[in-house]
Amino acid sequence: MSAYDELIAYSRETVALAQVAGRLGWDQETVMPRGAAAQRADEMAALESVLHARRTDARVGDWLDRAETTGDVAAAQLRELRRSYERNTKVPARLASEIARETSVAQGIWAEARANEDVAAFVPTLKKVVDLRREEAAALAGDGPLYDALLNDYEPGATAASIGAMFDALRPGLVSLRDRIIGSGRPPHGLVGRFSQTDQMALTREIAAQFGYDFTRGRIDKAVHPFSSGSGADVRITTRTDESDPFNCLYSTIHEVGHACYEQTIAPELALSVLGQGVSMGVHESQSRIYENQLGRSRAYTGWLYERMSQVFGPLSTPDADAFYGAINRVAPGYIRTEADEVHYNLHVMLRFDLERELIDGTLDVCDLEEAWNTRFHSDFSVQVDQPSHGVLQDVHWSVGLFGYFPTYTLGNVYAGCLHQALRADIPDLDAHLARGDLGPATAWLGEKVQRHGAVYTPRDLITRACGFEPSEAPLLDYLETKFTALYNL
Structure with missing residues (x-):
């Protein structure tokens, strides 16, 4: 040999x-x-x-x-x-x-x-x-820098400086859009009622398969914090249920399916090699976020979901598919990152990024973390944290040592914005497919352009090859501005 x-x-x-x-x-x-x-x-x-x-x-x-x-x-x-x-x-x-x-x-x-x-x-x-x-x-x-050494484990080639510059470019647009939405006086109503956990799990398995998850090589279980685990022939995901909020279960599942499909779609010849896994957590998150948001929360797909949920749970509190779309995309400040709307989500990540950098740099002591979290949260969201599980204890990441992981969530959103722009250019009738609950063309495009390559290309090179242009925050901001301006009649 x-x-x-x-x-x-x-x-x-x-x-x-x-x-x-x-x-x-x-x-x-x-x-x-x-x-x-x-x-x-x-x-x-x-x-x-x-x-x-x-x-x-x-x-x-x-x-x-x-x-x-x-x-x-x-x-x-x-x-x-x-x-x-x-x-x-x-x-x-x-x-x-x-x-x-x-x-x-x-x-x-x-x-x-x-x-x-x-x-x-x-x-x-x-x-x-x-x-x-x-x-x-x-x-x-x-x-x-100490923090850069840890960040490199999750996003090779990234630095705190480059991530910080991207966040600085994103924040003004996000805050402006958030303020205009809240000031519009047009808050969509949420979905209310009781939704059987058994029915939620049955529907979530159906939706997972619809988005391309292969149950012969995976399974869905429950966990406190949803996650995806494994690669190749054994890729498992978890979700959680809340009888008053079926969207928590359904969209947590779609999100984790995005991660899982990335791992399941990597070319078989790369299995059990260092290339047989996602190339970075930013690219990984791009798959989960585009599945969950640009596809799963689109007006076209939520129209299909409205009809399917009405069949499973009976008449819904939202009177029609438009109101249902508004409920799914409702913008409101909340405590929980994983339940945050698309406008607020990245502000949650920025908070964590700044705090964990200070922990690793030694400028913030663990004993002062809760107070720092609560102060920053009130500043960013104008809401006082009411209990630790809604604040510093809500995420599992720091307990398992994942320092440097959080910023890849927003980097994934940026990559997803770029991929979505390229996807719609290549599949102009995408909405017609989504309205029928047909995710095939979209997931096949992502499989071909991103997922099958595993870690063969570096993160930015992979996104550039898939989109035909260098990644930037502009497509994400354009997508959010267009979507929520229309939704809230801004």
Whole structure:
């Protein structure tokens, strides 16, 4: 075998073991007995030690030095393997194992603290997680910013400065649109009633399949915080139900289906390789957001959904499809990021981005995080946080150490805006398909342009190839302005 062949064979086993670790994480969020938390932490730490040893094995460095290849895919394999090797060799094995153990434990402590509205019970654990991630960032960053070292795990090539500049360009347009909507005096009414959780889950499975989710290679379960897990032949998603709000379940599912379809559609020949997964969380989020928003919340698709929900749940409180469309796209300040409308959503992300940068930079202490959150939230949304589960305890991300992850949500919205513009140019009769509940042309376009490539191309290169132009925030702002100006008669 050549050095390249040996490297790829070795990497395939490492990726397979990483998939097993991911399955343990899925199990912990869905069906693991509560009393198993401490043992699971040890299991996760042990597996992370094995993975870290494989990723830093000296043979990997030797194979990378000697590997000779031709072709884009082989070059991309080496690019991603070299990036992984260089990153992991900077992090001590002890630290990698400790992070895995602490974040596994922290997840359960966060869930209990959230349920009890008890920030103080979570603060000591969060401080440990922040300290460990700061230590990791210091090992990775060299002379560079700590936060950038962590951000690079989720969006290769991005920096806090570039993300901050994009946020600065987005914020004025979002705030202006939000203020005009709230000042319009035309708030659409929400959907009211009681909606069976059993019926919600049945409908959400139907909609998941409609959007292209392959149940022969996946399943839907319930979790506190919806997520997608896995790749290739085993991609699982979760959702949640609320009898007073069926949209929470349906649109959480559509969102996670976007993530899952990305992983299920990657070319089979890339399976169990470093290219057989989404290239970045920004690109991943572009798929979930375009599925959920530009497609799932469009006037055309919601017309179909209005009829289908009326069949499942009986007559709805909204009198017609137009009012139903307004209810789905209702703009109002709220506490919860995952339930936020398209206008407010990115403001939620900007808050988290600024706070987590300060935590990692050391300018904000974990003990002061709740007060900082509440102060910033009131400033941005003119609403006082009423309880921790509506504030600093609402998201799972920090408990599991995902610092640098939050800004990729808004970057995904920016990418989705670009993809939506290109999609409509290529499929001018898209609305006619959506009005029939036919997502096939849209999801096939995304599969061909984005999903099948996995991590062969870098994030910005992939979006540029798909759209035919460099990504920017302009298409997203244009989409939001056009949609909500019409909806609110601004």
